[in-house]
Amino acid sequence: MQDMENLSDVSHLVNEIKHKKLYNSLDIALKTEELLEKLISHDQWKSARELMKLVKSRIKFIRKDLPTETTATSIMRHILKIIREEYESAAKKKGEGQSLHQLVTANSSDILDYSENLGSLRSSILDHLGEYKVEIESSSDNIAAQASEHIHTDEMIMTVGKSNTVEKFLKTAAKDRNFKVVVVEGAPFYYGHSMAASLAKSNIQTIVIPDSAVFAMMSRVNKVIISTHTVLANGGLRAASGIHSVALAAKQFSVPVVVLSHMYKFTPLYVVSNNHEAFNICASPADVIPPSAGKILNDIDVYNPIFDYVPPELVTLFISHQGGNAPSYVYRLLSELYHQDDYDV
Template sequence: MSLNKNELVDDLVAKLKRRQLVGSSAVSQATLKLLVVVISKNNWSTANQLLTLVKSVGQKLIQANPTELAVGNIIRRVLHVIREEYREAENDKTNTEFHHHAAPLTTSSSMYNLLGESGAAQEEQVQFSHSLRSNIIQEIRDIKIELENIHENIKNQAPLHIHSNEIIMTIGRSKTVEEFLKMAASKRKFQVLVAETAPSYHGQEMALELSKAGIETTVIPDSAVFAVMSRVNKVILGTHAVLANGGLVAISGSHMMAAAAKHHSIPVVVCTGLYKLSPLYPYDEDSFNVTMNPDSVLGFEEGDLIEKVTVTNPYYDYVSPDFVNLFITNQGGHPPSYLYRLIVENYDPDDQTFDL
């Protein structure tokens, strides 16, 4: 039995709350898929109605798991698409009326009416809502195609950034970085040092995958990062999210690695899709973090000790933009100072918060 649109929203909310769906790529694709259903199956005739509808869904999804910033990014991208499509439709309508020598539109019948501020405008919107609906859904599908090609577009830039006989350092397991290094290995011979990322040990999984691809890979304990950094030519990091100031929400241990790299004047390169770029600022860095079960750090069998200490096991680090030299995105390489342009191109300032 197929679920209706409200059940689909509740289903995704439940998965986000229970952390059954995690990771920027997975939640982004699930969010886009849901929005296509919501926009195509609901009745709306004005931009205001559609914006309110998408925002209400966005609020539920974000509240379900605020640390999955990609959900908010995708919602904002779609809101931006809706606004752009309506502006274009309004311009086309105005030009058509002008060429047919119709009575000129007054100021009050432009964008304010377009957003549903008057009954007359709402009637006008009904006439071209069908084409708008298909245009908006097509734009969302274009975003979906962009997401599917993220790794391809990023990894194709690898030969420009990795050179023969270099020593590269990374941490944890990032699919984007993994694909990037594998592509570089098809053109160059180099070594990779992977910090193991205790207590999750995702770095060991990364090292295994790289070694299977024929890349000379060495796993190092997190405590050895600073000691061997002087031998490294470049640090390449993946990230969970990129904030508006260019700071990263990245796997725990990334801050230590980036700080060690800055001390030794080693460039830090971040591989990330633009869907991870958030217009939010890190006013409270801890709000973006997730605390994992501390059992892997201090087991429950240490009963006497557990009663005397408080153990936190944060999953993410905040990495200051001062530690990052270059972002390699699906739209090319950019310094941290350029991110504000990308935010302006992809998000509308009215959508920073989802106020209905």
């Protein structure tokens, strides 16, 4: 079981996520990045291929234990691409003498064989990782900086539940614009309550509504600004449950749905149904109906799903730190983020 020992770092991460010690996606992202940084700097790997194998085994581990956790795997996938890039540039430097003829006639397996032992590889990857870490950390600031391009004066904006990215976005916009925010409370978890309290503290006019009032309010809403758990490869979302009906109502009233997303939330995953096995998980039904309800609980089914699938046609815009993109462009962002060969580890 040498394999398991080596994976102790990642199993620790999985445990922390499982027990909600790490809840925030940004925290998970940073923790994952640190984990890989440690792995790369301390572990005894000889070639890029070995290193990639180590990373891939970690991705597999996470996918097995937490099929719905995508942030950590996305970070790892992106780092795989970084390794590939660094290897290629290092290999190119070394073989500068290669002629065009050699390049053309070269066997494809030669180019993609990451087995060469390059001395400078470790440090160059670590350098690149440092940059990546800064990018992750500043991502939500960069998203928030675009707020004034999307919110005009006296708007009515709807958001669902709580998201740090959305919160920062709205607060940044509120610095020089007056607008109102309608917060959907998001029963049975009620994250919307703390969101609303926090927005109100920053002098934003905030209205809290129950989930049932979404359709009624939507006719007066100018924009729906939400965050998501995952952006799927087709441009759809895996978002908090209830967002699908919010998006449907928005479509009914032609209200644009803007999704704020960090780059690490984009995944090469295709899921096109709510009932996909790996797609959804259900939380404790005690949030829906208290155990004090008594005997009646023996005879009923209670569901408390966490996620909703939102098809891409209901999403108007994605905003990442690189700017805005339509859902139809997600495939292209993915190919910039991850290497084709790593889509399915």
